[in-house]
Amino acid sequence: MGISNFLVFLSIALSCFQLLRVSASKVPQEEVDALREIASAMGSAYWKFDADSCNIEMVGLTHEPPDESERSIRCDCSFENNTVCHVVRMILKRLSLPGTLPPQLAKLPFLREVDFAYNCFTGSIPEEWASMKLASISLLVNRLSGEIPKHLGNITTLTYLMLEANQFSGAVPPELGKLINLQTLVLSSNQLTGNLPLTLAGLQNLTDFDLSYNNFTWQDDEQPACQDGIEEYVPCSKNFSCSRFSSCLHVNCGGKDVKIKDDKGETLYVGDEDVQGGTATYFYSNDHWGFSSTGDFMDDFEAQNIRYTVSLPSSNMPELYKTARVSPITLTYFHNCMQNGNYTVNLHFAEIQFTNDKTYKSLGKRIFDVYVQGRLTRKNFNIESETNDTEKPLVLPIYNISITNNVLEIRFYWAGKGTTRIPDAGVYGPLVSAISVVSDSRICSNGKKKVVVSIIIASVAGALCLVSFISGFIWWKWKRFFGGKLKKKEGAKDGDIQAGNFSLEHIRAATNDFSSANKIGEGGFGPVYKVSANLDATMQGQLLDGTFIAVKQLSSKSRQGNREFINEIGLISCVQHPNLVKLHGYCAEGEQLLLVYEYMENNSLARALFGSENHQLKLDWSTRFRICIGIAKGLAFLHDESRFKIVHRDIKASNVLLDRDLNPKISDFGLAKLDEAEKTHISTRVAGTIGYMAPEYALWGYLTYKADVYSFGVVALEIISGKSNNNHLPDDGSACLLDWACQLNQAKNLLGLVDERLGPDLNETEVEKVVRIALLCTNASLSLRPTMSEVVNMLEGQLDIPDAIPEPSTYSEDLRFKALRDLQQHRSKQSLSPNQSQNSSTHIFSSASPGNTHITE
Structure with missing residues (x-):
């Protein structure tokens, strides 16, 4: 019994001794000093690191870092019989650190993984990193610029390289072809140009490869890059030849084909529900449109095609809003064969992953940016905030989108804002229900014959706005030549406001023969009067519909007056907006040039x-x-x-x-x-x-x-x-x-x-x-x-x-x-x-x- 108790005691003592040895393990002072230098180079205002527990206690620009930030250091304490710990992984994400990437990282010889995503680092990647044995580098969403360093090719231990959403420019260095162990290479959303190096074709272990949203040179079908197994990622001309051009696009994102009826008829929204998602998905249809998706959701427990589309079939919403396509980082829809011209884009949204009840699922917040043709149209867009509810349809119209090279691009981008684990891990990033793109001047068509007809219609429609200008000018010249006096239009009622000509008789009566009592201003080219129509004893100072108007009198003897008169008729009558003054009409009789505007009560x-x-x-x-x-x-x-x-x-x-x-x-x-759109400027x-x-x-x-x-x-x-x-x-x-x-x-x-x-x-x-x-x-x-x-x-x-x-x-x-x-x-x-x-x-x-x-x- 005594021996048994002794053995138990010995076993416990040895265990305690082992625990004491582990707890006594600590990070070497030189690595602690290196970490402090690294934090300083990164622009961190605060830094506190516990070498005994290998724990970051304080880092960032504020005393309390942002809730969404990630900050951790992992140490391996198996060295020297469990007495020494070395830093092997460093994560500093979403801290908005404003400094540069630290060359002092090379002072951590056992470091294998670095993740500095979602900061504001500038400059480039230090050459000192090339001496390390890094396996993973993530610099997603920073402000790094210049050419991608050639010395990255010396880190042959790399299996993961993420440089998405920076400002790298120039050509992709062929030295990256030396990274034979690389499995993930993401260079999307930079400013890269030129041809892709053929050495990339030798990266046989690549499973995730994304080069989207750069400015690579279009390549001939015969060039090696288009023949060496990477044509899927290279802008080869054969992939984008257009047999016909479209003047519209309707997509039911993440859903099936659905026909939508409205007062204009029936429109088919083509679905893409059968396309699976993925870390770097690229889909291109036979109709020359498609989409791409980048990023990987935080949880990997569900099938990716489910995680990249969502649905709420039990909802009472219209069919178009019961499904949606989602993406962790970027989701881009494009069409490579659109007719050039101006378009109206309608983006359809409905938040179907969050709830509006009092449960934790209502705490989710989805925030992303919207780009159309490379221009940021909405920043920090939040579907639920726009509708003040979930499961509520929202249409976001974007007008006057210009297509000049037959390519349309609509991009949704997650910049790291909002929640990432509510209602479930992996629920974040952009979500879109449907997309509608319609030409401002052509009927919806995919065939050439219809396009010819629509061009004629567009030309006629565009000319209509100038009819009043041209006819008014010719009519005025003709009447001045004959010196005649006009009568009121047949059928026109006294006091009618119409976008056309007013009779001089009408305006003389309204202004009391241009009485100084009605004069309300004097401009460089003539006086301005407030109309006092005096057409009805009960409506002094108003037209019969109760509308006050203002009349600007221009000098017909002034060359500038003539030009201003013609210009205003030709331009203002063609445009209407709540923040532009409305032109009701004009009068050109004899020596009189008059413009009739809406009356503005509070002057200038x-x-x-x-x-x-x-x-x-x-x-x-x-x-x-x-x-x-x-x-x-x-x-x-x-x-x-x-x-x-x-x-x-x-x-x-x-x-x-x-x-x-x-x-x-x-x-x-x-x-x-x-x-004029085709001119860079007007010489005048x-x-x-x-x-x-x-x-x-x-x-x-x-x-x-x-x-x-x-x-x-x-x-x-x-x-x-x-x-x-x-x-x-x-x-x-x-x-x-x-x-x-x-x-x-x-x-x-x-x-x-x-x-x-x-x-x-x-x-x-x-x-x-x-x-x-x-x-x-x-x-x-x-x-x-x-x-x-x-x-x-x-x-x-x-x-x-x-x-x-x-x-x-x-x-x-x-x-x-x-x-x-x-x-x-x-x-x-x-x-x-x-x-x-x-x-x-x-x-x-x-x-x-x-x-x-x-x-x-």
Whole structure:
């Protein structure tokens, strides 16, 4: 018995001794020091590592790292009879670390796996890594740039290399062909170019290979890359020859073929439910459309084809929304044989994986980005937030999508936001129910004969908008020649508002024969009247339908007046938008050129902001912010969404009118130009207002839609400050408001621009956002200015504002301010007479803002 007890005691003692030896094992000091250096190089503000437990206690930019972040170090403590631990795996994910990849990683000789995904690392991959025996490298979603380093080919132990969603450029180095053990190679979503090296064909162990979303060179069928077993991944021309072109696309994503009826008839949505998912799936149909999917869900317990499509057959939703296709990272639908032209894309969504009850399944959050033709159209898109519910259909329309090379691409991208384990592990990433793409000018067709017919229809439809312009012009010329007087149209009722001609008799009566009592403004090309129709004793000052209108009288003897008259009829009558002033009609009789507009109760933005004290309006910040968004939406429509792409050329506060509810509407299209799609710019004589004209246009007549972007930036600064760009001279010697804003930006005092009348009750975050956007818009380089669609998305929080605002050149020499400095020197030498100072813009209500210098063609 004693011996037995002794043996038990000995056994317990040995076990305890072994545990003590293991607990005494620790990471060598040189590796601990290396880890600290690594954290510093990565830009981590905090770092605390316990060498005894091999545990990261603190890392990241904040004291408490983000909930979705992953941070761990794994050690192998089997060395030197279990007394020494070495770092073998390092994971630092979703920490937004802003530094560079650390060369000190090579000081961890036993490290085999690194995962630094979803950070903000810049630079490239250090050459020191080539000396290591790494098996796995994941640098997914960072900002690494330059060429993919050749020295990666020296890490022959690699089995997994993930470089997706960085900014690598140049050709794929042939040295990667030396990675004979590689099983996964993902280089998608970079900026890679050229041909693929033939050495990649020798990677016999590859199971996952993704090169999508780069700019590789199309290759001839006879080139070796198209014949050596990797044609599935190479853009070989034979794969994309088009026997016919389509003008529409309808896909039931993740579902079966389904016919949808609407008021226009029946549409077949082709299903793709039979296509299985996978880490790097590529599907291409016989009809020249397909999709690709990248990434691997976190859980691998279900069949992948189930994990890449979801369904809710018991739902009461329409058939189109009962199924959906999902992807862990990117999901892209494409069509390689589309007719060139403008299209409307409708994306259909319904959240069918989360619930709206009070269970944990309702806590899920799906967030992803939407790109169409490579342009970010929605950032941080959340289906449930858009519908305020789950299992509720949502249609996201995206207008004016241009196809110029017969290729359509719609991409959904998960940027690591939202939940990843609710309601189940692996439920995250983009989800889409259906896609509809329809031409703006062609009937839906896949055959050539129908396309010919649709082209004719499109041509006729496009011409209709110009009929009123051409006929009005010829009719006016003919009537002037014969000197006759027009009668009212037969069948036309007094007071009818129609997009056509008004009789002079009608307008004379309405304006009391152009009485000064009805005059509400004076523009550069003539007066503006508020109609007082006097057609019915009970309806003084109104037309019979109760509508007030404004009449702009142009000089028929003025060449510019003639041009403005024709321009406004031809352009405004063709476009309609809530943020564009509406043209009701026109009159051209004898010597009279009259334009009839909707009446805007609150006059112009210029008068509201910096008019005389009795004319100024009290505009709080929320109203000013709404006005900024409205102007941006109006311009985005002109540039990107209307059938005719229009450059306004004279955006300024006096050409923005305010209705009864202070909604902004862009007016005065007398200087507008059509932006021809096949031309990079319009060469034209300069016309507009000094202080609002972009420098490349003012100096060289180089006109693009970015000129309007520049003008918008100036107007936005005026809205924030309540000061005129041309008339406000800051005490610091700045040339104008924009110059002053640039100075305040350099001094990191953007709020110094705010109108004192706003008081303390304003959203400082929104103010700074608008100032930053305005400074982007007024960049001296047009290539660095955003588009107006991007401006709208930035204002509405759908798109991040670039962190770095490009700084202007030396202000005294800045071309943006040269004209204003010259003008100020001229003013200092002589005082302008009242009639000189009034030569400004023509708008519907207020007199021109004093001090504006208007240039006409």
